[in-house]
Amino acid sequence: MPPTPPPQEEVARHKQANIMLSRVAGSLYWMSRYLERAENLARLVDVNLQILLDFGQVDDETLKEHWLPILRSTHDEDLFFQLYETADSESVTEFLTFRPENPNSLLSCISSARENARQVRDQISTEMWEVLNEAYHFLKGRDAVKVWQDGASEFYDQIKRYSHLFQGITVSTFSRSEGFEFIQFGKYLERADKMTRLLDMKYHILLPKVTDVGGAVDAAQWQAVLRSASAVEAYRRFYVADILFAKVIEFLIFQESFPRSLIFCLQQMDHFAHLIADIPQGEYRNDSERRFGRFLNNLNFTTTKDIIRQGLHEFLDEVQQEINTFGAHLYNTFMFTPPVDLQAEIRFHQQQEQQQQMMMMMISPAA
Numbered sequence: 001m002p003p004t005p006p007p008q009e010e011v012a013r014h015k016q017a018n019i020m021l022s023r024v025a026g027s028l029y030w031m032s033r034y035l036e037r038a039e040n041l042a043r044l045v046d047v048n049l050q051i052l053l054d055f056g057q058v059d060d061e062t063l064k065e066h067w068l069p070i071l072r073s074t075h076d077e078d079l080f081f082q083l084y085e086t087a088d089s090e091s092v093t094e095f096l097t098f099r100p101e102n103p104n105s106l107l108s109c110i111s112s113a114r115e116n117a118r119q120v121r122d123q124i125s126t127e128m129w130e131v132l133n134e135a136y137h138f139l140k141g142r143d144a145v146k147v148w149q150d151g152a153s154e155f156y157d158q159i160k161r162y163s164h165l166f167q168g169i170t171v172s173t174f175s176r177s178e179g180f181e182f183i184q185f186g187k188y189l190e191r192a193d194k195m196t197r198l199l200d201m202k203y204h205i206l207l208p209k210v211t212d213v214g215g216a217v218d219a220a221q222w223q224a225v226l227r228s229a230s231a232v233e234a235y236r237r238f239y240v241a242d243i244l245f246a247k248v249i250e251f252l253i254f255q256e257s258f259p260r261s262l263i264f265c266l267q268q269m270d271h272f273a274h275l276i277a278d279i280p281q282g283e284y285r286n287d288s289e290r291r292f293g294r295f296l297n298n299l300n301f302t303t304t305k306d307i308i309r310q311g312l313h314e315f316l317d318e319v320q321q322e323i324n325t326f327g328a329h330l331y332n333t334f335m336f337t338p339p340v341d342l343q344a345e346i347r348f349h350q351q352q353e354q355q356q357q358m359m360m361m362m363i364s365p366a367a
Contacts, residue, residue, distance in 0.1 A: 039163035192265035
């Protein structure tokens with residue numbers, strides 16, 4: 001009978017297993033987040049290009065006012081002006097699509113999603129890997145000039161199709177294990193965050209003049225927001241009337257049946273967080289989880305009038321803070337991997353080798 005390992009070796013082995021699980025969970029989580037981020041960015045750029053086409057010829061100042069809020073929504077404005085002099089359609093779309101210096105560009109997001117998938121290649125299905133790999137090579141084989149020549153809308157539609165294909169394949173081929181829960185939590189966290197940024201961007205783009213409220217520009221831009229979320233048809237089923245500011249806010253924030261609405265995404269985050277923590281729905285283990293539970297409960301009793309009274313921008317800032325705080329809590333609890341102590345790793349593996357040699361000597365026949 002092999003000797004029982006010393007207690008410290010059991011602790012070390014358990015620690016190693018936890019680190020491995022955390023690394024896998026983190027890679028699945030970031031793989032999902034980066035791909036969702038790429039899809040949302042493709043939606044945003046494509047719709048804003050369409051808005052400019054709808055408005056016809058615009059001057060340089062109008063172009064700048066149109067594109068700057070998008071750069072601000074991704075917190076990349078300073079980096080952009082280190083690389084470009086002016087914010088126009090070609091420079092911003094190139095920056096948001098192809099520049100590797102931009103960590104939030106489409107190319108960077110797809111590359112990061114693929115790299116995280118590569119690290120857990122044995123945990124995901126072959127079909128999932130093939131979609132990410134194809135998306136990566138599709139982007140690498142294009143450049144800004146070719147996209148403009150061949151049609152930008154078709155290009156960004158293809159990015160969205162890759163994301164949809166990956167999500168469908170994941171649902172169809174990935175086992176309903178903890179890994180699936182981390183994938184879904186990351187997707188809905190990223191989607192919720194991007195919905196707040198989309199609405200906040202509209203807040204900043206809109207209304208150079210108060211007289212624009214309710215006018216053609218106002219309606220066209222709110223319709224563009226719905227198009228960015230693939231929500232025009234769904235909105236029309238609920239509200240047959242014209243596209244109005246208050247109704248769009250109500251739909252994109254509170255419509256529980258629409259899978260890209262803020263409330264839907266937050267509820268899914270809460271659901272998958274409970275599965276990850278292995279606790280019953282409605283129960284919370286610590287202050288961070290209770291805080292998010294209270295926030296979600298309060299949101300259920302908030303109305304569109306409450307948001308307008310508070311201020312859309314202020315409300316969205318508060319939501320972003322709650323999303324980021326809860327996401328950081330879950331990441332630090334289940335996915336954060338502390339820096340590796342190389343010397344400790346070497347000692348641990350040396351102990352493992354010595355133990356295996358001792359076991360082999362004990363079971364080997366005497367010479």
